[in-house]
Amino acid sequence: MTDTHAPAPAPAEEKPSGLKMPSAAALKRAAGRRKKAPTNAHKPGRVAGLNYDKYAAAIIDLSMLDPDRPKTVQRVAGHRRRLEAKGYLKLEGAPIVHGFEAAEVWIKTREQWLADREERIDVIRNKIKQGTMSDTALLKQRISGPDGMHYA
């Protein structure tokens, strides 16, 4: 392993400061990382590095998890059970979620997520038929815009 704090030889004109300066190589490596910090373009709630074209993620906030407080442990366990029951798999590898100090990420394929979302329309439609949901749940509006008229 490279010692990043090996003292670099001071230039002849520079007086020894007593500071332990990083090596030129370590400075170069650090410069290589200079654009890796999250920018304003990062979206809160998104998993860093996850290919969202292929996968959908569900997030569990772990920042309030305290092993000494059973309520918080039970809450997280409840979230895990829900995600398992919704067909998600836990993503390993310490993923980072923007906006979350500590989070657990569960994923399913984007294809499955889209299918599940569409299935919700069927669920709503059935509930409307059964009379347990209002028919306004799928109410469409007439939209007029520069591209003409349609319903949404």
Added chain:
Amino acid sequence: MANQANVELLVQREMASVLAENLAAFAAAGQVTTGEGGGLSISGRSVGGLAVTLAKTATTMSSTDVANFESTVSTVHKVIKHTVNKRMLATEKGYAQIGAEIANKIIVSLNKDYFDFLEGLFAAAHPRAGGGAFQVGAGKKFIDTSLAFLQGEAGAGTQDNLLTSAFSEAALDAAIQLLNKYRDDRGVPLHLGMNGGLTLVVGPKNRKLAGEVVGSDLSGADMAINTLKPQIGAVVVWNFSTDEDDWFLIDSAIAPVGMHISVAPYATMGESTDGLFVDFVAQYEAAPFKAPYEQGIIGSNVA
């Protein structure tokens, strides 16, 4: 001879009806408009952008495009009707309470129209779905990820008003961040939610946690000041029909969703033409609506 002391004393007691509560929930979770029946048109525009510097030597300046979208919703007449034999009314005391209960239930129905509509927004087509200019992308839903702004133009980007997170302190903070960062179609940051007044809508399952997260003076993890508390003006608990994990954060001042009421709920009681029956009728005319622009609402749906 009967022993009078053993005669059972009957006390007739009428239990008060259990009436639904939380009747004005929809009013806290969206805009309420009133007006003529028939329909409501909601306009929204793509106007502006970042101003450009006009050089002192310039003699011309090109203008940028604007667009107007209009969303029209038709109100729906909703009715509950009971017909009761007049003799029943005369002999059974409990039937006299029907009027009060039906009035209560019709308001529940109005509430449910709105919140069922809210749940449907995860699957409802976005009014500006499409791949052209001023649109948000093909196949997009009203609450979705990667909604486009400045589509096909310089500075184009996407933004989310959909989270996929179980309700928690950090998830709520992420939702507020999304609102704070939200841009209009011209890419102008709107800084929504900066002045508080946000409404959090959760299911009964998340009621306790929402109360703790929003109401505590200190934040849960590090016991520092709870900055979420002044941001949230109201917590509305609604019994969702399809997924109790859902939750919404709505900027109630500029909410892109709401309820248009052309006839407020009311109940009447009237004798049938043959004089044999009494009709109890409760009704209203209204419709939930969504604006052409989605700014002002964040939803979380763990599908």
